[in-house]
Amino acid sequence: MDLRTTLSVNESFMEMLTDIKNRGAKAEMILxxxxxxxxxxxxxxxxxxDPNPYIVLRDGTKIVEKTIAALNGMFRPEYSGC
Numbered sequence: 322m323d324l325r326t327t328l329s330v331n332e333s334f335m336e337m338l339t340d341i342k343n344r345g346a347k348a349e350m351i352l353x354x355x356x357x358x359x360x361x362x363x364x365x366x367x368x369x370x371d372p373n374p375y376i377v378l379r380d381g382t383k384i385v386e387k388t389i390a391a392l393n394g395m396f397r398p399e400y401s402g403c
Contacts, residue, residue: 326394327401334392335369338376341393342367348376351391351400352384360384 328334341348342364349361362378374386390400 327396327398333374334386334389334395335367335374337392337395338364338367338386339369342376348378349393350384350389352388353390353400354388357390 338348345363347361348364350359352358352360360378360382362380362382364376365379366377368375368377376384376386378384390397
């Protein structure tokens, strides 16, 4: 059986992203941008007050929070199925 840990409905990854950044840990993500793709890296910046909140990784990659389907093993509810 496939079991995945998921966010609560209407919850975002912003709190987790802030914690990961503060610890200097690597963020490992699955993004949904015209299909699923992987991304990973150390978070350099968090822009939570932007109308479309986003992060910037140390390598300069910009990732809009709402495109993150999974972060370090935690999935959005809509991606919890098999």
